[in-house]
Amino acid sequence: MENILNQGFGLALFGMITVFSFLTLLIIATRLMSFLVSRLDKEQDLPLANTEPLQENHPPITVIMAAIAHYLSRRQS
Amino acid sequence: MENILNQGFGLALFGMITVFSFLTLLIIATRLMSFLVSRLDKEQDLPLANTEPLQENHPPITVIMAAIAHYLSRRQS
Amino acid sequence: MENILNQGFGLALFGMITVFSFLTLLIIATRLMSFLVSRLDKEQDLPLANTEPLQENHPPITVIMAAIAHYLSRRQS
Amino acid sequence: MNQLWTFWQNTGMYQLSVEQFIMILIGLLLLYLAIIKQFEPLLLIPIGFGGILSNIPGVDIAVGNGVLAQFSAMGLDTGIFPLLVFMGIGAMTDFGPLLANPKTMLLGAAAQFGIFSTLLGAIAMNEIGMFDFTLPQAAAIGIIGGADGPTAIYVSSVLAPELLGAIAVAAYSYMALVPLIQPPIMKALTSQSERKIRMRVMREVPQTEKVLFPLVLLLLVALIVPGAAPLLGMFCFGNLMKECRVVARLSDTAQNALINIATIFLGLSVGSKLVADEFLVGETLGILALGIVAFGIGTMTGVLMAKLMNLFSKNKINPLIGAAGVSAVPMAARVANKVGIESDPDNFLIMHAMGPNVAGVIGSTIAAGVLIQFAAG
Amino acid sequence: MNQLWTFWQNTGMYQLSVEQFIMILIGLLLLYLAIIKQFEPLLLIPIGFGGILSNIPGVDIAVGNGVLAQFSAMGLDTGIFPLLVFMGIGAMTDFGPLLANPKTMLLGAAAQFGIFSTLLGAIAMNEIGMFDFTLPQAAAIGIIGGADGPTAIYVSSVLAPELLGAIAVAAYSYMALVPLIQPPIMKALTSQSERKIRMRVMREVPQTEKVLFPLVLLLLVALIVPGAAPLLGMFCFGNLMKECRVVARLSDTAQNALINIATIFLGLSVGSKLVADEFLVGETLGILALGIVAFGIGTMTGVLMAKLMNLFSKNKINPLIGAAGVSAVPMAARVANKVGIESDPDNFLIMHAMGPNVAGVIGSTIAAGVLIQFAAG
Amino acid sequence: MNQLWTFWQNTGMYQLSVEQFIMILIGLLLLYLAIIKQFEPLLLIPIGFGGILSNIPGVDIAVGNGVLAQFSAMGLDTGIFPLLVFMGIGAMTDFGPLLANPKTMLLGAAAQFGIFSTLLGAIAMNEIGMFDFTLPQAAAIGIIGGADGPTAIYVSSVLAPELLGAIAVAAYSYMALVPLIQPPIMKALTSQSERKIRMRVMREVPQTEKVLFPLVLLLLVALIVPGAAPLLGMFCFGNLMKECRVVARLSDTAQNALINIATIFLGLSVGSKLVADEFLVGETLGILALGIVAFGIGTMTGVLMAKLMNLFSKNKINPLIGAAGVSAVPMAARVANKVGIESDPDNFLIMHAMGPNVAGVIGSTIAAGVLIQFAAG
Numbered sequence A, B, C: 001m002e003n004i005l006n007q008g009f010g011l012a013l014f015g016m017i018t019v020f021s022f023l024t025l026l027i028i029a030t031r032l033m034s035f036l037v038s039r040l041d042k043e044q045d046l047p048l049a050n051t052e053p054l055q056e057n058h059p060p061i062t063v064i065m066a067a068i069a070h071y072l073s074r075r076q077s
Numbered sequence D, E, F: 001m002n003q004l005w006t007f008w009q010n011t012g013m014y015q016l017s018v019e020q021f022i023m024i025l026i027g028l029l030l031l032y033l034a035i036i037k038q039f040e041p042l043l044l045i046p047i048g049f050g051g052i053l054s055n056i057p058g059v060d061i062a063v064g065n066g067v068l069a070q071f072s073a074m075g076l077d078t079g080i081f082p083l084l085v086f087m088g089i090g091a092m093t094d095f096g097p098l099l100a101n102p103k104t105m106l107l108g109a110a111a112q113f114g115i116f117s118t119l120l121g122a123i124a125m126n127e128i129g130m131f132d133f134t135l136p137q138a139a140a141i142g143i144i145g146g147a148d149g150p151t152a153i154y155v156s157s158v159l160a161p162e163l164l165g166a167i168a169v170a171a172y173s174y175m176a177l178v179p180l181i182q183p184p185i186m187k188a189l190t191s192q193s194e195r196k197i198r199m200r201v202m203r204e205v206p207q208t209e210k211v212l213f214p215l216v217l218l219l220l221v222a223l224i225v226p227g228a229a230p231l232l233g234m235f236c237f238g239n240l241m242k243e244c245r246v247v248a249r250l251s252d253t254a255q256n257a258l259i260n261i262a263t264i265f266l267g268l269s270v271g272s273k274l275v276a277d278e279f280l281v282g283e284t285l286g287i288l289a290l291g292i293v294a295f296g297i298g299t300m301t302g303v304l305m306a307k308l309m310n311l312f313s314k315n316k317i318n319p320l321i322g323a324a325g326v327s328a329v330p331m332a333a334r335v336a337n338k339v340g341i342e343s344d345p346d347n348f349l350i351m352h353a354m355g356p357n358v359a360g361v362i363g364s365t366i367a368a369g370v371l372i373q374f375a376a377g
């Protein structure tokens, strides 16, 4: 009985701390994100939600290949 | 062979009796229901299918609690 | 190693032959089908996609029965 | 060269048996009936197509890990697909005409004679040595007379899964043939003056009654024939969602996306039962023959019950609407209307026939409950 | 005669126990609450109806191979149904108001005190000898205070499936009672002048932020409380589909057909847990009593947090919107608006309250993640 | 303090491995491609998001009883999800342009060289000692050249489930890159005058032909390549439901609710295969490299076949439409149109290109059937 009471208090305290910490961090992360977006938006219009697909000469799929290659080479060395 | 014939006749007879009894009882129950609804409707408009939810001071959820409590107390005694 | 190379060449050759043969046969079958449809259409309007269901005196379900009966009789003999 | 031989051995042409060929033709015939003759296309197209797929040699589609075998295991052997279809039908059903004139329920009861006399007919076929149906099989065959697809499929999946393909094909084919089967029987049993009987204008049924009815029905089933509770329960649940008007989004989904998905899967699953060694047997002929008798007897007893009720009642019933008691919603009600109009062009029976029509659905599920409770092996 | 006796023994009337009778009445009561009082009808109609079906004697519906038992095994025991519902809710959620004023997230955090104090309350009931809840059970009861149906069901299915029926009924009933439970607490804790505080007009949130937010949220969850990742992950996935605007057809389906289908199955599955021997126990009374305390405390701490924040900030928050931090989306936000209008008819708080309202959803899933990670047996 | 340590050990930050971190970045990259570059967003958003979820440490999502693991077991390992998607695509496909000009089927055949040369390419990589692909793996890699997502996923789930993640990512990425990959090849292989060839106006195809075609196609598959019957069968079933016009409600559901639900589940399931130890391997690089070769060769052989056919035929084909034979419906047909317009602004090739485009779908399923029948381990 003692035991579950202690566990319960621990869990409650600790749970509230987690919830508050998480949402506080989320506030910070959100503000940071909003700030970055607002700076980015000033410099250039984000092409979000255009109906016409965009294509470039450097298809970003190559980034996947580069990332994997880099990872594999690092792991070997 | 005898056996399945007998069983079949029993099942058929008995099935038709059940179907008829059931639908006869359903006629009675339906008529009773219609009668009760018509009496109720005269006394008060049923709040059926209003879009605005109704709230009262005696939330009916307490009925569940009362019912369970009553049941449990009876079972103990 | 030899083995998988051989298997691969076999499969590739054989796969392309199959794909080509299949689509060639499909061209023939399609042309035949189109030809038959065009001849049929001249003789009579196909009742396709009418909204009113058609009913006849010889329900085609009897065809199923005839087919099964014929099959069963042949199998027995 | 060797590979070419292997290829040839792997083609369908090499492996196709006569039985599979016949079954593919039957599948094509079902598609023809569904598309050109418009025989219950919602079910017969998936069933027919599934039947063709199931008889393609050399590939597991309806067996093993094949996709149709998986659909079947998921929702046909478990009863889930027919129950979901039935829930959707419940959400489309209007009990108003039945509530306006509850005594027409007796017509829906009488028409179930078709079920039980067909059960006896199947046993009679045993007696004359044609077949060797067990009691559960005879019961499953009888349910064709219920003229209600999901009920027939559900009952066969419980009582006689080996006959499911034939029973489903018979049930849906005859439901589509109702406009051919019923009128001669209806005319033979009624006089011209009976067919001209005009029925009283129906009272308007308040929404409250429509909301309460599925609950009254469910509770009565729970108290009397619990074996019918899964079928009638899902049906009443669908109907309650529709009538209560506070869960329109659920009711819409039950009537559209969900019933359509369940229908596609159900049809393909039934099609997966159209394999030669289960379908190409003499029993299938027996089932098809018994099925049409079932519809005929149901029509007959429905009409006769109406005439019987007229002996004791002042408000005469047009006996034509008795034929709608077999279910086959809404086809049988339309047939009653059409035959009525032939005798009196101004006498519209359709709404009056909808009462016994939906009562026939209730009646067959009660019969189904009895059969499941007492005929299960 | 013998058969008649067998029939009688097979009727529901013969087999019905008092417990089943009471449970059927409770099912009818839930339907009454859902239809007439419009208590969360989308869930309470399937739950209530499923509860009735599950207590019909003599037929396997909620047990064995019964259809509701199968639904339950498929999607409730596995967590799939609540997760799909949560995905759909995510696809309906607009984080705009929260992004416009991120500090209101603290209100959504504070309101989760309701969860943890209820957990302690359940343990306190052990201490005074009333019940004997285990820690996972106490945690599952606590989650009622999250005021979020799918989260409550998901957590109970993991931590205490034996209490799922009572917890789901409590969660949805109290969510519907929010307009009764919250206003007295809100008024008691605030002065007239506080209730009149007008909040600044919100900035318009660019679409890019709305697209990025679910990803930021997901990554933070991944780094800190991975136990919340299944719930929040599906929620964020739904939200991303909505906000990214390039998969409108998937977003539409997630918000309509899919969530509706999942809701029907989820409700019926929860209903299948309303069997007498699990529901008709003293613990259910305890759960219902604790649940209302949970809502009350969550409301209280939400309002108090707003007052606390006003001590340190220039831009005053109307403390009424703190009550919306309990979730119960969007009911609690509407209540905050309504109570605000009583003090100042021109002060519309609804948009300001939506921020803490959706923050409350996030808060409860974080709490749920902690409970699942640390209270699991 | 101890509890804090336990908490820290349970966070994602503590448990996250470098591999998981990279995989989460890859997931984010896929989302970027899908949302900003609009690379096949319908699949890449669920795949990318599922990939992120699957690499969250400390919680079972893609493994054990995790929700994505359950989706995957339910519909990816069994082939059900890709087949349902394919059924929906069938219900959206118009075979009219193909029926108007059946000889363009040969273009859809020629483009399948991409599949088989990639298979050989994978084996060649073995020969030079880079990898050690088995024959089924090489075959699964080859199918990327089919440029058809559901077919690629279905074949890999059968032949090489361990490569499924990489193959699906490659297939959908390159399908989105078709407007970049194809034009240079098309222009290199054709002269200006060839690109200006105007094709004859198409005949109007009667509905009867459209109804019969899926059946003709299915029967031919059944007779010749039964291994392709599950894929082509579901495709033809969808198409028949659309064209027969008597089951509009089923066709609508197959094209909307059902394909959308299957797409969401399929994408998340594929995402669950993006776990580090299967994806972060050299083989993935090989697969991505081979994939682009596959698209290139398919484009090339399609164009060359058109030129070859022009040697023997009076009615000249614009060789640009040969490139549409790789499938990638309808992107490749649009590319053919766009490149054509560059040479002659009044020459609209889109309808002419739709024929080989859908023929490419048929061609790849035939190739898939051959691979499944003869390369399975």
Ligand code: NA
Residues within 6 Å of the ligand: D145, D146, D147, D148, D325, D326, D327, D328, D360, D361, D363, D364
């Ligand atoms: Na019936």
Ligand code: NA
Residues within 6 Å of the ligand: E145, E146, E147, E148, E325, E326, E327, E328, E360, E361, E363, E364
């Ligand atoms: Na909450």
Ligand code: NA
Residues within 6 Å of the ligand: F145, F146, F147, F148, F325, F326, F327, F328, F360, F361, F363, F364
């Ligand atoms: Na292709």
